[in-house]
């Protein structure tokens with residue numbers, strides 16, 4: 001089976017390519033990596049994506065490319081809608097016309113994060129984005145669903161949260177570097193404690209997506225509407241909890257002071273409750289707890305911050 005990945009040079013894209021290279025259903029040609037030169041979200045049309053499909057002949061497209069700069073999206077909501085919304089719609093039109101399956105990677109930010117009952121958002125909860133990034137991702141979900149459903153088989157929608165993983169420069173690395181600067185300055189590190197989510201390691205997420213493909217569970221049955229999957233490492237943490245775990249596992253001894261979201265103004269308003277209730281995987285095994293997953297990321301993190 002040939003699977004094409006958009007955003008193949010991104011954090012999730014590269015994990016997907018690696019996982020697909022090892023997948024039992026991948027043939028000798030390997031997965032198809034589509035990155036910005038082949039597929040530019042600013043210029044693509046259904047026709048140019050159709051030509052790409054005709055050239056590379058994938059049976060499934062995993063759409064992981066997106067404008068993920070949430071503050072940039074807040075400053076230019078129209079551009080966000082074009083890149084994350086309309087471009088996803090054009091990709092879906094091309095997939096539907098060519099009879100190719102499509103799964104779109106999306107986000108907890110389609111939800112408002114106002115939930116206070118301690119339960120993660122499920123696939124059937126009402127979406128209500130509170131920032132332009134979330135609105136643009138929801139538009140992508142909607143346009144993909146409309147185009148693919150009209151073609152007979154709805155899309156897979158893969159929602160996830162708080163991604164980190166190779167090539168680094170992610171939340172754990174930024175926290176570790178900020179902690180070292182704080183230590184040099186003799187200061188504690190201030191981290192937001194009232195934003196809670198599910199830290200998710202991209203290699204684990206990519207493995208879960210491969211499992212869904214292998215078990216034929218990624219894409220819905222014809223006529224069934226979208227198959228919405230919530231894929232996250234198990235458990236939840238505030239940003240401050242996550243930062244404490246980073247420093248504990250990386251053995252950086254710097255105190256953390258809890259602050260509120262209101263103390264950390266930024267262009268985009270993040271949902272306070274970024275927790276997704278994981279949907280079952282075919283194996284019946286949930287993705288592992290986020291702390292266990294993070295342990296696998298620590299050696300690369302330590303190498304990166306120490307330069308060794």
Ligand SMILES: NC(=O)c1ccc[n+]([C@@H]2O[C@H](COP(=O)([O-])OP(=O)(O)OC[C@H]3O[C@@H](n4cnc5c(N)ncnc54)[C@H](OP(=O)(O)O)[C@@H]3O)[C@@H](O)[C@H]2O)c1
Nearest residue numbers: 007009010011012036040041065066068105107160162163
């Ligand atoms: N990061 C998170 O915490 C998070 C959480 C939930 C959901 N998601 C979703 O997960 C998916 C993957 O995110 P990620 O964390 O892997 O993000 P990422 O590292 O920023 O990767 C995004 C990819 O999209 C590509 N891209 C951006 N703008 C583009 C454009 N105008 N034309 C063509 N390609 C463009 C980038 O290409 P270049 O490599 O050329 O820049 C990059 O390869 C996205 O759909 C995102 O919305 C992310």
